[in-house]
Amino acid sequence: MRPFEYTRPARAAEAVAAVTADPGARYLAGGTNLVDHLKLGLTAPTALVDVRDALDDTVRTLADGGTSIGAGVPNSDLAAHPEIRRRYPVLSAALLAGASGQLRNMATTGGNLLQRTRCVYFQDVTTPCNKREPGSGCSALEGHGRDNAVLGASEFCVATHPSDMAVALCALDARVRVLGPDGERTIPVNGFHRLPGATPERDTVLSHGELVTAVELPPPVPGARSTYRKVRERASYAFALVSVAALVQVRDSQFVDARIAFGGLAHAPWRARRAEEVLRGRPVTEESFQVAADAELAEARTGRDNSYKVPLTVNTLASVLRELTEEDR
Template identity: 90%
Template sequence: MRPFDYVRPAHADEAVAAVAADPGARFLAGGTNLVDHLKLGLTEPTALVDVRDAVDARVQTLSDGGVKIGAGVPNSELAAHPEIRRRYPMLSAALLAGASGQLRNMATTGGNLLQRTRCVYFQDVTTPCNKREPGAGCSALDGHGRDNAVLGASESCVATHPSDMAVALCALEARVRVLGPDSERVLPLEGFHRLPGATPERDTVLSHGELITAVELPPPPTGARTAYRKVRERASYAFALVSVAALVQVRDSQFTDARIAFGGLAHVPWRAHRAEEILRGRPVTEESFQVAADAELAEARTGRDNAYKVPLAVNTLASVLRELTEESR
């Protein structure tokens, strides 16, 4: 038995104060990831601070036409919310592509963003892992590498980020509202998660005691078309080998805007800025799709088992762009 304290404060500032005061304390929401880690021995908190009563669980329309999603909104409710389905269908599709119905009923918006990698070596406490124990080494570099990252990885870590929701939020240019011991801040979703570098144990830019309270989405661009495509080894209960979230605007058979994010390729939801820049102003053609996809994957670094991800990502992005622009060609 590994004893720990448990508290369930009623307000976010109380939850933040409780965690900030104890270096071993952790926030608990739906528990779909953290409870697994407790069982596997990946974490041994001194206290769990349950935030289900402390954070908002509503979806609200903002004055600028955007949407504010409380950190406590369950994934299933967010996917089914009429406003999200109507105005942000890509987000709804990404949520429904993740996990199972039972897990989506428990998982929360804030918790989804903070879930940790499903790298088999991270989850196996008998193997070296820099993310779990800094300086121990990365077993995935020379081990089973089928799921390893091909973009933004380092010699310290080649794990990938598991969230579907975060990939869609990245393409939608979401912001994350965070409450800390001293202040509140709003962070762009892109950059909220960290590339591994030499410190892969840090998944995000959050400091200890900072709590996600909401996610904010800007108004969707007028006339934009969006899609989320997830490629996996089986139809359900599987994480992405490659996923693509894309938003495009087209006028007179020419791209006027594109926002693209990949999942399954990196330690973070990967914003495809190179592909976006190439597409803007180009005609809607197969050549444009291919050139943009190839450019984004040009700096991919593969290992023994994961080279397949590069053509898979290129072909998936081209297919999504083809689907979104079919009526414009």
């Protein structure tokens, strides 16, 4: 770990100015991922700009009935927030499936969104990794690949995004509010995280200096049922092998709408548009679940160690849809 300066501005604009001015500067919030990375030598910032005083840490109802979540809201507070539990239970459930009580108390909404892959090669500075060191090669491609992506990967990177929260946000069609040197902008969360392509070093579409200030949720879909299902090797305190966030609307035993996002499959939370399309208008049957899942996984590319993810994802999605439509069949 190299020495760095530490500052703690009171306002977001000051923080943005400070980081924008210094290419070596990084934002620090809960620190659960960044401090880990400092120790591992994955990043060596010259300055840390602590944004905990500068960030909104409240959950507010918006004029359109949606909800704004300050980027500084800790994961535990967000998961426990009565409005979130009542109106967006899939988000609470996803948050509670992640990390541990202690980590959720520290980690923030913005930080969770920006957490980086747990690919073992990314986290080991002695091995090549295009995400950590562009051009050095991808060790995971031919290496230990149990966690590797099966969708949207490239020859440069097969890492997966580790967040549970972000998967739920994708299913909820959340928007990410960002403050940058040129002012504010809003980015749909489906599109906020990138696929690796030839530049896996960039996890998101943010530029240096841009600061996540809030996440906005549209009003809840009336009558929708939702759940978050995470499959992992330990019963708790483990990253997902695969996870599914799903919201469905069913009328007369037919899917009116479905919003489905996967975790553990790709470089970004994976919105399952094809599966959603297949389900819309289809009857609530085992066959529909299967066809939808197969459609989404049709283009999955697997390696030596991660082929299990395809049947696991298909089965998990079917299981989730079965659970959500129990009373419709």
